[in-house]
Amino acid sequence: xxxxxxxxxxxxxxxxxxxxxxxxxxxxxxxxxxxxxxxxxxxxxxxxxxxxxxxxxxxxxxxxxxxxxxxxxxxxxxxxxxxxxxxxxxxxxxxxxxxxxxxxxxxxxxxxxxxxxxxxxxxxxxxxxxxxxxxxxxxxxxxxxxxxxxxxxxxxxxxxxxxxxxxxxxxxxxxxxxxxxxxxxxxxxxxxxxxxxxxxxxxxxxxxxxxxxxxxxxxxxxxxxxxxxxxxxxxxxxxxxxxxxxxxxxxxxxxxxxxxxxxxxxxxxxxxxxxxxxxxxxxxxxxxxxxxxxxxxxxxxxxxxxxxxxxxxxxxxxxxxxxxxxxxxxxxxxxxxxxxxxxxxxxxxxxxxxxxxxxxxxxxxxxxxxxxxxxxxxxxxxxxxxxxxxxxxxxxxxxxxxx
Ligand SMILES: Cc1ncc(COP(=O)(O)O)c(C=O)c1O
Numbered sequence: 001x002x003x004x005x006x007x008x009x010x011x012x013x014x015x016x017x018x019x020x021x022x023x024x025x026x027x028x029x030x031x032x033x034x035x036x037x038x039x040x041x042x043x044x045x046x047x048x049x050x051x052x053x054x055x056x057x058x059x060x061x062x063x064x065x066x067x068x069x070x071x072x073x074x075x076x077x078x079x080x081x082x083x084x085x086x087x088x089x090x091x092x093x094x095x096x097x098x099x100x101x102x103x104x105x106x107x108x109x110x111x112x113x114x115x116x117x118x119x120x121x122x123x124x125x126x127x128x129x130x131x132x133x134x135x136x137x138x139x140x141x142x143x144x145x146x147x148x149x150x151x152x153x154x155x156x157x158x159x160x161x162x163x164x165x166x167x168x169x170x171x172x173x174x175x176x177x178x179x180x181x182x183x184x185x186x187x188x189x190x191x192x193x194x195x196x197x198x199x200x201x202x203x204x205x206x207x208x209x210x211x212x213x214x215x216x217x218x219x220x221x222x223x224x225x226x227x228x229x230x231x232x233x234x235x236x237x238x239x240x241x242x243x244x245x246x247x248x249x250x251x252x253x254x255x256x257x258x259x260x261x262x263x264x265x266x267x268x269x270x271x272x273x274x275x276x277x278x279x280x281x282x283x284x285x286x287x288x289x290x291x292x293x294x295x296x297x298x299x300x301x302x303x304x305x306x307x308x309x310x311x312x313x314x315x316x317x318x319x320x321x322x323x324x325x326x327x328x329x330x331x332x333x334x335x336x337x338x339x340x341x342x343x344x345x346x347x348x349x350x351x352x353x354x355x356x357x358x359x360x361x362x363x364x365x366x367x368x369x370x371x372x373x374x375x376x377x378x379x380x381x382x383x384x385x386x387x388x389x390x391x392x393x394x395x396x397x398x399x400x401x402x403x
Contacts, residue, residue, distance in 0.1 A: 012334035019393040020336040027201030030381040042260040053262035065188025067213035069220035076197025078255035079210030080108035086222040097145035099345035120363040124300040127154040148177035151308035176310035179276040188213040204268035206261040227255035275380035279309040295398040312378040335393040
């Protein structure tokens with residue numbers, strides 16, 4: 001007698017009940033009363049922008065990441081722009097970066113009129129492959145921009161050594177990696193400049209906001225000028241000194257972060273360790289659950305790092321599944337799990353295809369990963385129940401598409 005196979009629970013996409021009744025986003029901020037009060041206090045003070053909170057936040061941030069200086073910006077993108085400006089990146093220069101990132105990483109090179117040159121990533125971490133970087137170095141190369149994808153630090157020592165041998169500057173895009181550790185060192189203290197973002201889905205938020213950390217006093221000075229129109233002093237310094245005179249010495253922008261945003265940043269920074277601990281707990285629960293889930297490959301972690309887990313990107317083992325990433329994505333959304341995809345490789349965007357003639361196939365590791373990636377919800381405010389819902393939904397969906 002043949003056994004009757006029990007059909008898996010009907011997927012929500014096929015009319016079944018979703019795992020959750022409410023939508024769980026892939027990331028979101030946590031704001032408490034102390035945060036609100038800190039902002040309100042500044043709103044009632046004399047300085048709404050470029051006041052005392054800016055310096056306080058920058059000092060506390062620099063101390064936290066183990067750098068001598070930290071310079072705040074109105075966004076991570078503005079911080080990247082400044083980091084590309086500070087070492088003097090200009091037209092005819094090239095900077096090597098990863099295609100597996102948000103467009104802003106490569107765009108900052110374009111803002112300077114220079115050319116972003118992509119190098120493929122390693123299959124385990126999806127971070128810049130140092131061997132591929134070495135192959136792309138030319139007489140025009142001025143900088144390397146590694147990205148700490150999902151919060152897993154890039155191969156920093158190898159990249160910094162390579163850069164030093166060729167006289168290049170390293171600008172690390174650590175917008176995913178506040179609180180990550182690399183060979184026992186804090187991300188933020190290793191590269192020439194390290195760039196962070198305080199967008200609401202990040203480890204701490206200021207609404208919009210960013211920071212560059214560096215140990216180089218000259219770079220720090222140039223970064224400060226660049227965010228203030230290229231002017232040599234700020235309004236508060238002039239008021240304190242009783243002077244009206246200032247000089248615009250380089251072409252800069254208004255990329256300042258307001259005092260109330262910095263007050264929020266100070267409060268949020270106090271919770272960074274707790275936020276990181278929670279993200280690490282969630283990652284560890286996910287990884288132990290998905291190690292035994294057919295069709296799902298959890299993200300790799302190298303032994304010499306402690307990632308900050310901005311994202312938790314699984315890869316689908318498509319050979320074991322009867323469908324593609326798009327269908328699994330839709331099915332998880334129907335279960336009310338707010339999955340996302342990080343990233344469409346930058347060279348695949350129409351702008352880059354049109355400007356640089358990319359046709360696809362140039363960066364096979366990144367492109368193959370892209371066809372399999374799904375970012376699961378990952379934020380420090382997730383409850384245990386949220387985490388178990390995600391695991392249940394992933395198992396339900398992949399289980400019903402398993403070969
Ligand atoms: C890798 C990476 N770089 C840069 C940025 C830009 O940061 P922001 O949104 O603060 O401008 C982001 C934003 O998500 C990012 O993920």
